[in-house]
Amino acid sequence: MNWFTKTFSSTVGRKIVMSVTGLFLCSFLVVHLIGNLQLFRNDGGEAFNIYSDFMAHNGIIRFMEIILVLGFLFHIYDALVLTRRNKAARPVAYANSHPEENSSWASRNMGLLGTVILVFLIVHLWNFFVPARFGGLEAVPDKDYDNLYSEIVLAFKNPIYVAIYVISMVALAYHLIHGFQSAFQTLGLDHKKYTPFIQKFGVAFSILICLGFASIPLYFFFFV
Amino acid sequence: MILDSKIPEGALAEKWDKHKFNVKLVNPANKRKYDIIVVGTGLAGASAAASFGELGYNVKAFCFQDSPRRAHSIAAQGGINAAKNYQNDGDSIFRLFYDTIKGGDYRAREANVYRLAQVSVDIIDQCVAQGVPFAREYGGLLANRSFGGAQVSRTFYARGQTGQQLLLGAYSALNRQIAYGKVKMYPRTEMLDLVMVDGKARGIVVRNLITGKIESHSAHAVVLATGGYGNVFYLSTNAMGSNATAAWRAYKKGALFANPCYTQIHPTCIPVSGDYQSKLTLMSESLRNDGRVWVPKTKETAEKLRRGEIKINDIAEQDRDYYLERKYPAFGNLVPRDVASRNAKLVCDEGRGVGASGLAVFLDFADAIRREGQPAIAAKYGNLFDMYEKITDENPYEQPMRIYPAVHYTMGGLWVDYNLMTNIPGLYAAGEANFSDHGANRLGASALMQGLADGYFVLPYTIGDYLAKMPYDKVAVDHPAFKEAEQNVVDINNRLLSINGNRTVDDFHKALGHIMWEYCGMARNAEGLQFAKQEIRKLRDEFWRDVKVVGVNEELNITLEKANRVADFLELGELMVEDALHRNESCGGHFREEYQTPENEALRDDENFAYVAAWEFTGVGNDPVLHKEDLKFENVKLTQRSYK
Amino acid sequence: MAGSNPNAKLMDLTLKVWRQKDKNSPGQMVTYPVKGISPDMSFLEMMDVLNEDLLRKGEDPIAFDHDCREGICGMCSLYINGRPHGPERGTTTCQLHMRHFKDGDTITVEPWRAAAFPVHKDLVVDRSAFERIQQAGGYISVNTGGVPDANAIPIPKSIADKAFDAATCIGCGACVAACKNASAMLFVSAKVSQLALLPQGKAERKTRVENMVAQMDIEGFGACSNTGACAAECPVGISMENINMLRSEYLYAKATSENI
Secondary structure: OOHHHHHHHOHHHHHHHHHHHHHHHHHHHHHHHHHHHHHHOOOOOHHHHHHHHHHHHOHHHHHHHHHHHHHHHHHHHHHHHHHHHHHHOOOOOOOOOOHHHOOOHHHHOHHHHHHHHHHHHHHHHHHHHHHHHHOOOOEOOOOOOEOHHHHHHHHOOOHHHHHHHHHHHHHHHHHHHHHHHHHHHHOOOOOOOOHHHHHHHHHHHHHHHHHHHHHHHHHHHHHO | OOOOOOOOOOOHHHHHHHHHHHOOOOOHHHHHHOEEEEEOOOHHHHHHHHHHHHHOOEEEEEOOOOOHHHOHHHHOOOOEEOOOOOOOOOOOHHHHHHHHHHHOOOOOOHHHHHHHHHHHHHHHHHHHHHOOOOOEOOOOOEOOEOOOOOOOOOEEOOOOOHHHHHHHHHHHHHHHHHHHOOEEEEOOEEEEEEEEEOOEEEEEEEEEOOOOOEEEEEOOEEEEOOOOOHHHHOOOOOOOOOOOHHHHHHHHOOOOEEOOOOEEEEEEEOOOOOOOOOOOOEOOHHHHHOOEEEEEOOHHHHHHHHHOOOOHHHOOHHHEEOHHHHHOOOOHHHOOHHHHHHHHHHHHHOOOOOOOOOOOEEEEOHHHHHHHOHHHHHHHHHHHHHHHHHHHOOOOOOOOEEEEEEEEEEOOEEOOOOOOEOOOOOEEEOHHHEOOOOOOOOOOOOHHHHHHHHHHHHHHHHHHHHHOOOOOOOOOOOOHHHHHHHHHHHHHHHHHHHHOOOEEHHHHHHHHHHHHHHHOOOOEOHHHHHHHHHHHHHHHHHHHHHEEOOOOOOOOOHHHHHHHHHHHHHHHHHHHHHHHHHOOOOEOOEOEOOOEOOOOOEOOOHHHHOEEEEEEOOOOOOOOEEEEEEOOOOOOOOOOOOOO | OHHHOOOOOOEEEEEEEEEEOOOOOOEEEEEEEEEEEOOOOEHHHHHHHHHHHHHHOOOOOOOOOOOOOOOOOOOOOOEEOOEEOOOOOOOOHHHOEHHHOOOOOEEEEEOOOOOOOOEEEOOEEOOHHHHHHHHOOOOOOOOOOOOOOOOOOOOOHHHHHHHHHHHOOOOOOHHHHHOOOOEOHHHHHHHHHHHHHOHHHHHHHHHHHHHHHHHHHHOOOEOOOOOOHHHHHOOOOOOOHHHHHHHHHHHHHHHHOOOO
């Protein structure tokens, strides 16, 4: 192994990969949410459909899509490798253990939360991304773009989908509450002046982003 | 036997430099042909082993703990003295020398103590270079404090954890040599015998404490840095595992044991709270800088207090006896350890002690808190106050601490010459395990200094002088001398395992501790010592008849480990009593009630007892033979210590 | 005066203790009643009482590591009622007192659990992995003698204090025991930080962190998830800041050192 792969296959290095990809995925969440907020425009989905058509066909976006996929893959791959390692590091469990006395539930269950998010991701991609990207949607009459909006309206009349989406966003919130500030720690960015701000910002960020996403299925279920 | 201390000729200040020039050197390329065994990895052992490794010798280091870092040097709180005179307050090598000789009540060798003061300055440099985080001033330079009643500020410290930081420094140096392969470390391994070939120390027999395996290790020289024997008292501030076995088995192989009766009883420890008590905890001496020691003026008041009929605050100021301030107006609460301890015992013997047992005195911070405010006191002593509260469940900010003296350090140990070699060629003793530098009483912040002086700056020179004259030939561990020693160890273990009696090892240890504390503790007298000698012999006989040791040798067997150590304490205790009995004077940590001034101070007899008492083993139960090394004082005048 | 109260109510307790003959044998939890425990006893003194009982009955006493019994040597190491060194924060097992338990309590006592800390016997574990990590670089390479005067390099008090805070680690392993991943990051980072902060340690700061982290991984400790459990349970209060410092040291070293 050369020094580069050695660095990023050490426990510290892999966490750095987790951290960088995690922060990158956070930035994706912001962009994604801002785009999705167009669903709330009272225009029968026109703006949203134009936007989603742009996202599905623009070259730069297509390139970023690859980066995004890689981000997910590295994040998930290193999570799996580290989780396996961490399990092996304690082969015999304690008969009696009270970790709630020394750490937050989210921090100890990032793998579980991540798995929930991954399952959600698959459902979500299957619902919207695959049809939007690879065809299967009906076009909006007289326009040269598809009607993803109507697909969303339809999907979010299904209480099961709405429940899945909302629960998943709660999981994502917890994942981010620990993950956001943890990512900064993992990069060694720690300072008496700034760390408290990063921690508070991380909590606010996690809650706002996830509230934002969760509000969409709830809005369509109850109000449209 | 004539004891040759090998003190170099010449003026005091030049002896060590001259000696360093005169000692033989081992060629750098030949050092790798010599093996050295170091037993114990506290300050003395770890620093010696690391320094030997750096020089190029092959070193094997042994400790009974699971890591060298856990040796009990780690628990030293206060600090380490050095004649740096960084504070410009008049310190010098001679002053440190003088204070140490006087503090030791003129029962130490001038030449050794002077050398100690000389190398003290190098120790601080060495430790700082290793990354020891000593306390510093805002300007970035090292801070000092005054300690143990010294008139100058020469004590370097790292909060209340100086021993820990110094040991971790030596441990890091040791680790570096382990990584280089120059030191092979054997943790969880206990030395159980010394092996001699042709009259020279050539190796040791050890027991692997995990597997029970008895193994031999051969070398060209053996260094014992195994600490003191305070645990002979059962209750002491020593660690639970601290023991005298390595030194004692060397004694039984012919090494002389010097001044065994010199025991330091530290005045500020948390009192005993019950029979189950396993050890005593020291509260740093620095507390006496601000705390006032007192007991009720009358026995009646003390009794009422003990019965809970009155509260501490019900005792009016005029009914309190601040006895140290009363008797020693010049030094007050800051008198040396031996004086403070003895006076606490005196007032408790008068029935004026406090606490449920009546074996405690108050150390009161109320005045200091009133004067400086609680935050200021918390800044100075916060960690000590917390520790006190943790153990006693009492808040020392609100009520006075209860303290009582406890066994802390043993000045006696294996007799060594100026080169730190025992009378057995090739066997060295360093740190608390030897007797050399503290005389009859050790001053605060001097133990760390001595341990590191021996390991870093004395042994690396003097051991070369011996090795240079040794052939390179190694002795194989199947040599009959090794086989015989191994058999001896196996026999002792088998004997202990086969008794299957009724009393546990701890039971015997407690009984021994009780005898030692009562009759050979803070105050001794001939009658009591005679009685103690008989009692110890009886107890020892009973031990070998009735001790209960379970399990087998071939396992991690905590009772067998303890039984070996207590068996040795039962012999060592008798030697301490013997030494205390023969020394018809009082000096430092040895107070004979028959020999005191009208003011109850220690009364030395320089005419007849200005010597080192070195005892030779003649068989268990036989009286040991006394050898005397006369102490010559050419640079200091012997005076009665006075702290009035 | 609770500290010496002969009338303090004695407690009867039930202990569930991990017993294991040796490294290669399976172990199990064994239940022992203990009676007449004074609240002023330390936890280990309570264990002494139990052991004396066992011994009198001719049974094998419970092996546990301990030495100084004043909270500094780092030898004691019990996982008590689901937490390393028991329920009191900032306290080693030897300084934990029985007054924190109630009459009738059931107390579980287990060894540190980590692949890197195999059990020797009962509650005694092998922490030699820590030794090897220290040997990989936890030192400043200076020989005895020939060093500059101690005051030649001033060190700002704030830096010296920070280094001291990191240096107070007692190497007990509670951080590993507490961590859900059995990670040794707090232990390793304490030494890395101490020596990286001090000017004397700067010369080797890159190789030190590289080698110590590599050895930590070889020993089979888990990765750090920043749960903070280690720092919360550390009996001497080593802070998570040290872990973050280790990471920045590591990144800096890996990016700039010439070690391929």
